[in-house]
Amino acid sequence: MTGFNANLGISIIMTAILYGTPLVFAGIGELLTERSGVLNLGVEGMLLIGAVMAFLVSQRMPGPGWLVLLAAVLVAMAASAVMASIHAFVTITLRANQIVSGLSLTIFAGVIGLSSYIAEDNRIGGKAGKHQFADLNVFGLKNLPVIGPILFHQSAMIYLSWLVVIGAVVYLYRTRTGLYLRSVGESPQAADAMGINVTRYRYAHTLLGGALAGAGGAVFTLQIATNWIDGLTAGAGWIAIALVIFSLWRPELLILGAYMFGAFTSVGFDLQARGITSIPSEFWSSLPYLMTVLALVLVSVGSVRRRLGTPAALGIPYMREES
Amino acid sequence: MIRFKARENVPRWLNYVVPLASVAVAIVVAGIVLAATSHNPFATYKNIVQASLTQPGAFSQTLVTMTPLMFTGLAAAVAFRMRLWNIGGEGQLYMGAVGASGAGLYFHSLPAPLLILVMMAAGVAAGTLWASIPGALRAFFNTNEILTTLMLNYVAANFMYYLIFDSNSYWRDLTSPSARVFPQGKSLPADASWPALQLGSVTIPFGLIIAIGLAVLLWGMIRATRYGFEMRVLADSPAVGKYAGIRTRRKILSLMAISGGIAGFAGASQVGDFSHTLDPRGLEQAGYGYIGIVVAALARYNPVAVVVTSFFIGMLVNAGFALQGPGFPIGLTGTMEGILLFCVLGAEIFTRYRLVFRRQQAISRTPVSPPSPAPAAVGPAAPPGEVS
Numbered sequence: 001m002t003g004f005n006a007n008l009g010i011s012i013i014m015t016a017i018l019y020g021t022p023l024v025f026a027g028i029g030e031l032l033t034e035r036s037g038v039l040n041l042g043v044e045g046m047l048l049i050g051a052v053m054a055f056l057v058s059q060r061m062p063g064p065g066w067l068v069l070l071a072a073v074l075v076a077m078a079a080s081a082v083m084a085s086i087h088a089f090v091t092i093t094l095r096a097n098q099i100v101s102g103l104s105l106t107i108f109a110g111v112i113g114l115s116s117y118i119a120e121d122n123r124i125g126g127k128a129g130k131h132q133f134a135d136l137n138v139f140g141l142k143n144l145p146v147i148g149p150i151l152f153h154q155s156a157m158i159y160l161s162w163l164v165v166i167g168a169v170v171y172l173y174r175t176r177t178g179l180y181l182r183s184v185g186e187s188p189q190a191a192d193a194m195g196i197n198v199t200r201y202r203y204a205h206t207l208l209g210g211a212l213a214g215a216g217g218a219v220f221t222l223q224i225a226t227n228w229i230d231g232l233t234a235g236a237g238w239i240a241i242a243l244v245i246f247s248l249w250r251p252e253l254l255i256l257g258a259y260m261f262g263a264f265t266s267v268g269f270d271l272q273a274r275g276i277t278s279i280p281s282e283f284w285s286s287l288p289y290l291m292t293v294l295a296l297v298l299v300s301v302g303s304v305r306r307r308l309g310t311p312a313a314l315g316i317p318y319m320r321e322e323s
Numbered sequence: 324m325i326r327f328k329a330r331e332n333v334p335r336w337l338n339y340v341v342p343l344a345s346v347a348v349a350i351v352v353a354g355i356v357l358a359a360t361s362h363n364p365f366a367t368y369k370n371i372v373q374a375s376l377t378q379p380g381a382f383s384q385t386l387v388t389m390t391p392l393m394f395t396g397l398a399a400a401v402a403f404r405m406r407l408w409n410i411g412g413e414g415q416l417y418m419g420a421v422g423a424s425g426a427g428l429y430f431h432s433l434p435a436p437l438l439i440l441v442m443m444a445a446g447v448a449a450g451t452l453w454a455s456i457p458g459a460l461r462a463f464f465n466t467n468e469i470l471t472t473l474m475l476n477y478v479a480a481n482f483m484y485y486l487i488f489d490s491n492s493y494w495r496d497l498t499s500p501s502a503r504v505f506p507q508g509k510s511l512p513a514d515a516s517w518p519a520l521q522l523g524s525v526t527i528p529f530g531l532i533i534a535i536g537l538a539v540l541l542w543g544m545i546r547a548t549r550y551g552f553e554m555r556v557l558a559d560s561p562a563v564g565k566y567a568g569i570r571t572r573r574k575i576l577s578l579m580a581i582s583g584g585i586a587g588f589a590g591a592s593q594v595g596d597f598s599h600t601l602d603p604r605g606l607e608q609a610g611y612g613y614i615g616i617v618v619a620a621l622a623r624y625n626p627v628a629v630v631v632t633s634f635f636i637g638m639l640v641n642a643g644f645a646l647q648g649p650g651f652p653i654g655l656t657g658t659m660e661g662i663l664l665f666c667v668l669g670a671e672i673f674t675r676y677r678l679v680f681r682r683q684q685a686i687s688r689t690p691v692s693p694p695s696p697a698p699a700a701v702g703p704a705a706p707p708g709e710v711s
Contacts, residue, residue: 041469086665094669099408099469100620101668107617108661112610117654121360230653235477242470282485289474293460300466 010149012263012270017150017158018224020255020262022047022216022233024161026240027247027254028168029212033084034244035172036205037185037313038091039098042105044237046083046210048115050076050217052124055228058131058221059124068131072222073157077214083109084210085203092202095317111231119228129226133157133219157219161255164212168251181205185311188318198318213237235289242292246299248309257295264288327676337674342623345670349663356658367651374645375638383526384645387597389637391416393534394589395615396622396629396636401541402582403616404624405558409579411457411472412586413612414479415450417603419590421483422449424494424508424601427515427594435514442515443591450587451580453479458579462572468579476612483603494601508601517595530592534630537585541626554578586612614640617660621667636660 026043033040040046054076061068083105090101109115119125133155135142142153172178183191184201192198217233225232239261247254268284271277354364375385395412402409426445430438457471486492488506496502496509517529545551557564557574564571589611598605618636622628643656 090665090669094672096668096671100403101665103410103616104620104661104664104668107613107657107664110657113654113657113661115654117360117652117658120652120654235473238470238473242467242474245467245470280485280489282481282489286478286481289477292474293457293466293471296466296470297460297464300460300464 008270008274010146012267013150015266015270016259016263017154018262019265020259021158021161022219022224022236023240023243023258023261024165024255025216025219026213026237027243027258028164028251029209029216030241031209031244031247031249031251031254032168032172032181032205032212033209034314035181035185035249035311036202037188037311037316037318038088038202038206039102039315040084040087040105040206040209041099041102041241042083042087042109042237043209043213043240044233044235045106045109045113045115046080046213047217047220047233047237047240048111048113048231049083049109049118050080050214051220051232052115052118052217052228053079053214054218055129055221056118056122056124058129059127060122065131069133069156069222072131073215073218076218077211080214080217081207081210084206084213087210088203088206091317092199092206095319098315098317106237116230119230124228125230127227129221131222132226133223155223157215157223160215164215165251165255172251182311185313188313192318192320198320202318213240216240239288239292242296246295248299249311250309261288261291264291326679327672328679329676330674333674341670341674342667345666346663348670349659349666352666353659353662356662357655362650367655370646370651371639371642374642379524381641381645383524385634385637385641386526386531387528388641388644389633390528390531390534390596391589391593391609391611392614392618392637392640393531393538393629393633394592395586395612396618396633397534397538397541397615397626398582398585398589399615399619400622400624400626400629401545401585402578403619404545405554405574405578407461407575407578407582408469409454409457409472409582410469410616411454411475411583411612412589412615413610414472414476415453415583415586416590416593416612417476417479417483417606418453419446419450419587420594420601420606421486421494421590422446422587423591424511424594427511428493428509431512431515433514438512438514439517439595442595443588446587446591446594447584448587450590451584454579454583454586455576458576458583461579462575480603480607483601483606487601487603496600508603511594511599515595516599517592519596528592528596530588530596533588533592534633537588538626538630545626586615589615609640614660617664620664 026047030040030043054072057072057075058068061071086108087098087101087105090096090104091098107113135153135155136159138152138154138159141151142148144152170178172182180191180196181201183194184196184198188198191201216236220232220236221228240258243254243257243261247257265288268281268287271279272281272284350368354368357364357367373381375381395416398412398415399409423442423446427438427442430441433441453475454472457466457468457475460466460471461468486494487508491497494508496507519529520527520532545554553564553567553569554574556567557569557571561571590606593606593611594601614636618629618633621632621636639659640656643651643653647653
């Protein structure tokens with residue numbers, strides 16, 4: 001009996017990590033973008049573009065598996081960065097409203113947009129994937145009890161996501177560029193006066209956010225699902241944006257939140273796979289969204305309020321005043 | 324060196340020329356995307372016009388498609404105009420459809436006009452209630468309404484699917500054996516079908532007439548009522564609104580309720596005007612709530628302009644339904660909507676600023692411009708000056 005429970009526990013943690021990984025990539029990306037003062041609501045669209053491009057490359061490219069997967073992830077990152085560059089141009093250079101531009105990006109790239117266009121034009125919908133990220137057996141330690149599977153038996157993308165989180169923490173709090181980035185998000189006027197190129201920082205981090213969302217999208221089609229369905233991200237991009245808020249713009253908290261939401265996404269599958277079907281599947285499908293609302297309310301009610309962590313210049317276009 | 328220089332006053336014609344020019348640019352850009360993916364742009368555009376205007380019955384079909392879009396466009400426009408980002412029109416529409424179909428089934432014995440009124444009321448009430456959840460969270464806890472309204476869309480979709488596909492609910496047809504295998508909603512009684520206006524060969528849905536009336540009403544509300552004025556003050560400067568004694572909380576609640584009610588009406592109209600049953604799949608695939616955001620943004624949140632933009636987006640969406648296939652991928656509709664949005668949104672800057680080309684060396688501005696006459700003299704507002 002205890003064996004069964006331990007297995008169930010580990011399998012829930014493993015699926016939580018798997019389903020949380022796209023959220024980690026997209027969430028860290030959005031976090032860095034927002035730290036520069038740009039709000040990009042196009043994450044859902046960028047995830048889908050990343051997912052479809054990764055799947056397209058993995059279907060079409062010949063060669064050894066590792067090379068195909070590497071190319072697929074890189075193409076996904078580049079494609080989503082291109083999507084982010086539209087948002088960057090419209091909001092940073094043309095100073096359009098960031099909320100509306102982000103929504104436009106999600107409509108442009110999203111479920112009935114470019115991602116589905118690309119899939120249909122290349123007839124990749126419904127085809128079984130040819131290459132998938134497999135779990136690695138790091139140092140041959142996967143059979144250690146409990147920590148073996150969790151720490152040493154994951155895919156390359158999951159290890160990469162951990163590196164991204166560590167990298168983001170170091171970058172934000174331990175490097176000069178990270179410090180400048182934070183100052184651009186807090187007070188672009190002061191940063192500008194110090195000689196920091198506000199426009200360049202904002203462009204760079206919006207594109208970086210896009211590239212990371214692209215990597216998150218690749219996880220969907222190269223590991224979680226094994227084929228392409230229009231809109232397969234099902235709102236993960238929006239949950240990633242919410243995660244940035246309730247992690248208070250801190251990468252080390254974001255990864256915990258991402259795994260928690262990975263668990264909310266996957267717990268229904270876990271239970272139904274074990275024959276526990278007394279609760280309708282629609283409830284489990286709704287759970288991550290309901291929990292997102294709840295978490296947002298808790299963050300906004302709590303003593304933390306919104307000020308704590310929110311970059312002060314978030315969402316505000318920067319214009320240098322010249323007399 | 325290219326710079327943006329703030330305009331001191333905006334010529335009236337610019338407000339028309341800039342959006343029209345940006346639509347033209349969007350058509351060219353979308354054409355390039357089509358050509359780049361080996362579709363013939365001219366043939367595609369010709370097909371769109373045929374499928375949505377010139378073919379027999381096509382115009383009526385475009386009116387059918389624009390009806391929900393006008394409602395969801397208005398729902399988004401009133402909220403967005405006041406900087407309340409209700410992107411939950413999709414879910415509010417679903418709930419409106421659930422409410423209206425439930426009322427239509429339950430009150431089936433009422434006379435037709437009364438039954439239709441009850442359906443409308445139920446649709447509006449359901450949409451209002453659903454929108455009031457994020458409305459209240461925003462008003463009382465300052466919870467980000469962009470994310471909560473969106474999250475509730477998914478919850479509403481799941482709820483609607485549950486009613487038809489996963490339970491023996493009141494909405495589900497359980498009479499025939501085939502309906503048990505292929506779940507579908509109960510059909511509403513004939514009296515619950517909303518009347519349509521027939522003008523020659525053109526059929527005008529009842530919902531469309533109401534939507535146009537509503538657009539004018541909302542336009543008047545924003546421009547000419549105290550409520551609309553207070554809303555605009557709050558939108559432009561929350562701090563000023565607060566000091567002027569405007570009750571912010573009440574305004575947020577009521578505006579979300581209005582916006583949700585309009586989206587709920589879209590759901591009621593879907594049931595009463597067209598489907599006559601609760602059809603989760605059809606509603607979800609159409610995605611009218613999300614497209615309403617496009618309609619509203621292209622109209623710059625002006626309710627009367629929504630009438631125009633919903634027609635054009637209705638054409639595009641309708642053509643998308645009609646032409647679906649290898650020559651016209653489903654994703655093309657959203658792609659073109661996105662391109663339109665970016666072009667119109669990006670071009671807005673040209674109404675507020677003008678492009679100035681000049682050499683870099685202009686930094687040495689030795690001859691200081693002649694002292695301007697007393698600053699208090701004229702000008703609607705001090706121009707923000709030159710920005711880079």
